[in-house]
Amino acid sequence: MKVLLKLTDISVYAGDTCLLEPISLTLKQNVPLTILGQTGSGKSLLAQAIMGLLPNGLTSTGTIELFGKEMTLKERQSLWGSKLVMLPQEPWNALDPLMKGVEQVKEVYQYVQNKTPQESLRLSMDDLRNVGLSGSEYKRPDQLSGGMAQRLAISAATAGGANFILADEPTKGLDVSRRDDVVRLLQSRSAAGGLLTITHDVAIARQLGGDLMVMKAGCLVEQGVAEQILRNPQADYTQALIEAEPKTWIDAEPVSKESHDEILIVNQLSLKRGGRILFEGLSFTIRKGEVVGVVGDSGCGKSSLGDALLNLLPFTNGTISRLNHEAKPHQWLKLYQDPPSAFSASVSLGQLLNDLVRLHRIDVQRIQPLMRRLKLPKGILERNCLEVSGGELQRFAILRSLLLDPVFLFADEPTSRLDPITAKEVTELLVELANETGCAVLLVSHDPDLIRKTCDQVISL
């Protein structure tokens, strides 16, 4: 089998700091290679080093052999589009915001392949039809959904003839259902060439097959055939990554429906937003201590439902009755998707906590045990919300909520911005604490597996 890419001791430095430890790899024709690891593990730097796209100030050492020949930066850059191409992480940002979709494909045929404008237009229209974008050819990127934009980006990237594709987190921000489409498209586009995918998502690694390398903090943890590693991981880290996948979680024990009081009854609820009906005639009951999951594709009104239950959004029709009359308004709370945006950065977290303690005359003695339980280091209180990690901040948000003895907590994709291992920890904690304190949780997620494994009741929108 032909070797398309051979890296020998590639490392990346920022000045004297090593960001990516020396790494060597071989990529063969028709055998996709996947690099798996959490964000910040230096994976993206590797792809940028191969392309010759490292940001200013970063340098790489080692040798890069492409198509059997060692190549300099200039030589690699001359292959862009026609032989070698990299897919962008976020297609929305990688497409010209002011240019119609078909134009962004057409220009590649016209300027890279030197075809006539008419011929280029015909070819790009065909391309877009083949990826299921007929009817959307003349839309701008902001008029496309994330999945459509990624398919457009893939068409544009491969129109120049390149069949060696580097894909850096190609499914970032996409719904699970769209993810499979994109992976399939990648496979077909690189059929006679090579595919190097960088991802944090174990599911994608499994789907792509081929070879797999697992990386952690700029270092290689293990490598081999994807199927084998995923079935029988050697390193603890790989193990943890696999276990963080909701699919492998242990099923939650359902709360027995008879034993608990109902706290919220929703009857025939309808919600409209921006003139569009999100859902109609929705009825369900939430009990004390119950974890209720909400699933559905993005834009289906998952978060709006939660906001409506908290009176943050007006609804069109139906009733929402709160049955727990002793609970005060501040015991109906929300956990936010993007932890830093839910805090004021102007003062330290400790100050914010003090404010809360003073306002509601909370017993200070309760804070320490809860912090231990949530694995929050004490020093965190001296920092502000931008100086701690997302996982810590989300756990701090849970701490803050628990101090108010909530009866209902709306968790709006609370772990979607966290890496898989942390996400698992936070979700488990949330569910545990809900069971212990008898607080009902409405958990919204785009991942059906996560909901299925953790919730007593599931609402599909």
Add this chain to the structure above:
Amino acid sequence: MKTLIFKRLVQLVGVIWGVGTLTFVLMRSLPGDMAYRIAASRYGQDNVDSQAAALVREELQLDQGALSAYKDWLLDLLQFRLGDSLVSGEPVIETVQHMLGHSLLLSFAGLALSIAIAVPIGLLSASKGKMVDSALMGFSSLIRAMPVFVIGVLLLLLFALHWNWFPVAGFGTPAHLVLPALTLGLSLAAVSNRVVRDSAKRVFGSSFYLFSRVKGLSKWTTFKRHGIRNIAVPVVAFLGIQLVSMIEGIVMIESLFSWPGIGHGLAHAIFARDIPVIQGAALVMGILFVFLNTLVDLLCHWIDPRGVAES
């Protein structure tokens, strides 16, 4: 788009009402016997007698109550009956028309110069290294710190009085236009080159710009296809903000170079308390301002149809 046009229409009405009210207050607040003063400014201090004052009083209906006078004043204004200049006696409409032509010539020349200066400099400092960038931006900060009349005075001292390359003041030949237009162009460019630079930096560093290169397009093709239009979006939007500086600049520059435009006319009329001319000049400036703003709105919408930019 509709709400934007409506907003501009409200502004137009606001301009007419605002200018009318201000000039009305101005007229009523003139110290001493108003009719006498106006007559004096109209016919000269020596030729004023009570008869002339009475004539003025009748013509301007100075005897009526404030409210009904205000109503008449605004009604006249709505029909564009602007009256005659108190100084020259010529119809205000004609005077203003004449001035408008000169002002438009100056502003377009100044604007064109500013674009010719700001765009290359902005692109240069965005694409060349840090040294070039700091030098160009530092220099433009220095120019930006100078009020437009200081720039004008310096250019005047240097090019007109010291080297005698261009006439000191006046109008008529293309040579007369050079210094006023250059003053306006420099003062506008000192601000807008930074906008061009920031915008270009953002576009050059954006992932879509990089993706275009990765797709295989050359540097130049990428600039042509993805650079120009995207860079232009904030630059054109900034034009709307610069209109204020432009009109304010015109007032100062025309006064400095005795360029017979609206700004010069307005400053002169305020000094001479020639109320009809103040009214006419301010009105035309306001209307021109609203009109140009609308033009910029439309231009923004044409370049970037994604959503109507906030004005």
Add this chain to the structure above:
Amino acid sequence: MSLDRSSRGGGIMKMTLSQKIGLVILLILLVFAFGGTWVSPYSLSQQDLNAILQPPSTRHWLGTDQFGRSMLTRMSEAVMLSFSLGLICVITSAIIGVTLGVWAAWGETVDSIMGVLVNILLALPGLVIVLMLAAIAPGSFLVLYLAISLVQWVEYFRVVRAITKNVIHSPARQSTKMMGFGVWYQFKRHIWPSIAPSIFTLAAFGGANAILTMASLGFVYVGIQPPLAELGLMTVELFPYYSEAPWVLAQPLLAIALMVFGFHLLAGKRT
């Protein structure tokens, strides 16, 4: 919404180098203004026709003007006048603009009324409004101050309103409100920290603009009237003597440019 820690405003220590330079320039000018009036034995309009357009000397540190008046006295008075106007205009317009901006962002009725008012005010360039108001009472410092403040508060209003609207709809404010905190707390923890850096920047530019506007009016003879000393007015008065006494003409020009430059540097990055 800006959550950037470095732009949290306040404190000389957190300023960038260029901001510090700007502050130093302004302080030097301020010391000059106070010191000049204190040191100089001559009054503002004390003429000495035997010593006109003198170069700087031990008797007249900055020389004399066309009437033999001390330039040191006149320059320090003029700089003082500019600073005073800048300061009170900034304070007045900032208080009005910020209060109304926060209020409008919070209440819808106020917002629509203010929207129309601001829209009309923005229909005329600021200088034209100030010129026309100045015409009502020529040479009046009070009218100048009121007119400039009337023009300037709009900018604070627009910026503060836009930022506050964002903050009000932010998860952070929403969650604070849900936890039972009151309006004042929400302002203190969320709104003020977000608007403070912008207010500072606007205030610095506002100070420069107020000074510039007064000088512009003086320059076209409808601002502060002679024999008072005002930088724009001095520029026109001294202009005819550019060849005999360039050092005299250079003084007001330099002072205006330095003041504006100082404020621009102090403002930091343009918003």
